[in-house]
Amino acid sequence: MATPSDQTSKHIIPLDFNSVKSVPDSFVWLQTNAIQSNDGLSIPVIDLMDPNAPKLIVEACETWGVFHLKDHGIPTKIMEDVNSEARKLFDLPIDQKLKAVRSPDGQSGYGIVPMQSLFSTFMWHEGLTILGSAIDHAKVLWPNDYQQFCDIIDDYQRQMKALAEKLMRILFKALSIPLEDVNWFDDPTNSSGCNLALQLNSYPPCPEPTRTLGLAPHTDTSVVTILRAKTSGLQVFKDGVGWIPVEPNPDALIVNLGDFTRILSNGRFISVLHRVVAKPIQRYSMGYFFRPPMDFDVSPLLSKDLGQGHVPRYRPVTAKEYLALKAKHLEKAFSLIEN
Ligand SMILES: O=C(O)CCC(=O)C(=O)O
Numbered sequence: 001m002a003t004p005s006d007q008t009s010k011h012i013i014p015l016d017f018n019s020v021k022s023v024p025d026s027f028v029w030l031q032t033n034a035i036q037s038n039d040g041l042s043i044p045v046i047d048l049m050d051p052n053a054p055k056l057i058v059e060a061c062e063t064w065g066v067f068h069l070k071d072h073g074i075p076t077k078i079m080e081d082v083n084s085e086a087r088k089l090f091d092l093p094i095d096q097k098l099k100a101v102r103s104p105d106g107q108s109g110y111g112i113v114p115m116q117s118l119f120s121t122f123m124w125h126e127g128l129t130i131l132g133s134a135i136d137h138a139k140v141l142w143p144n145d146y147q148q149f150c151d152i153i154d155d156y157q158r159q160m161k162a163l164a165e166k167l168m169r170i171l172f173k174a175l176s177i178p179l180e181d182v183n184w185f186d187d188p189t190n191s192s193g194c195n196l197a198l199q200l201n202s203y204p205p206c207p208e209p210t211r212t213l214g215l216a217p218h219t220d221t222s223v224v225t226i227l228r229a230k231t232s233g234l235q236v237f238k239d240g241v242g243w244i245p246v247e248p249n250p251d252a253l254i255v256n257l258g259d260f261t262r263i264l265s266n267g268r269f270i271s272v273l274h275r276v277v278a279k280p281i282q283r284y285s286m287g288y289f290f291r292p293p294m295d296f297d298v299s300p301l302l303s304k305d306l307g308q309g310h311v312p313r314y315r316p317v318t319a320k321e322y323l324a325l326k327a328k329h330l331e332k333a334f335s336l337i338e339n
């Protein structure tokens with residue numbers, strides 16, 4: 001197992017947040033304030049059962065790239081169960097959590113948020129990334145009592161996948177992308193190898209919340225991300241306005257589009273820039289990331305109706321190539337694939 005002193009683990013092993021009384025210098029971010037949440041500007045709230053939902057979702061994707069989704073069909077109990085399991089996990093002593101630490105070249109496991117390696121300043125955050133089954137991680141975290149964690153995570157991932165597919169069906173229809181041309185669509189066993197990740201996030205109580213950030217501004221490298229959080233902290237950036245707090249809406253999920261949808265939609269849909277601010281109280285969130293298989297060609301040309309002028313703004317790029325560009329250039333990755 002890596003130890004905190006290893007150079008390679010600098011971007012993997014979180015701070016033992018219980019052991020600090022102030023924000024260390026390496027965690028200090030200069031940040032711009034968000035607008036006040038009572039300014040009346042907030043992300044759309046859409047009821048999935050509303051007959052108008054597809055139209056409203058498409059409008060929200062064009063204007064915001066993020067929305068609250070109500071009546072999504074995911075039982076509150078399973079969301080609460082995942083929240084309790086996240087609490088159980090992050091409450092473990094740091095040495096126990098480090099038994100499930102992500103390896104330097106690995107994608108799953110406990111540690112600092114994977115995008116940390118792109119930033120020189122640290123974030124007030126710890127997380128567990130789960131790709132597929134959670135069993136390997138759960139067995140080392142709770143050797144005698146791991147089944148409950150695995151069952152709850154499996155069930156949640158299954159339900160998230162179905163919901164993500166429901167949403168993508170609406171998006172692809174609006175974009176005139178035939179589902180037959182998307183060989184990974186509606187694949188119950190995921191034999192096509194979509195990169196489906198559940199990210200459990202913990203933002204420990206912060207003694208000086210305005211000096212640091214829970215997560216730095218970023219867009220998600222996904223088709224869609226479905227997020228659940230019961231407390232505030234998430235903010236989204238709107239051009240011409242600035243940072244807008246996303247206040248939690250009980251029972252609603254937060255859906256945000258990722259970079260792959262911006263490419264597929266030829267820039268019509270927004271891959272929303274977002275960040276998480278630190279808070280004096282503990283915050284948990286869980287994000288489900290739907291990514292296509294690594295060899296899938298993400299291209300605006302999948303659309304049978306590109307829209308105005310029919311000119312693709314982005315060249316085709318495999319998911320693997322785009323992930324590599326993003327890992328090196330962050331949001332500048334778009335300019336590197338622009339035609
Ligand atoms: O915790 C949140 O509200 C957002 C998490 C997030 O943006 C991410 O995991 O990519």
Ligand SMILES: [Fe+2]
Pocket residue numbers: 218219220274
């Ligand atoms: Fe994100």
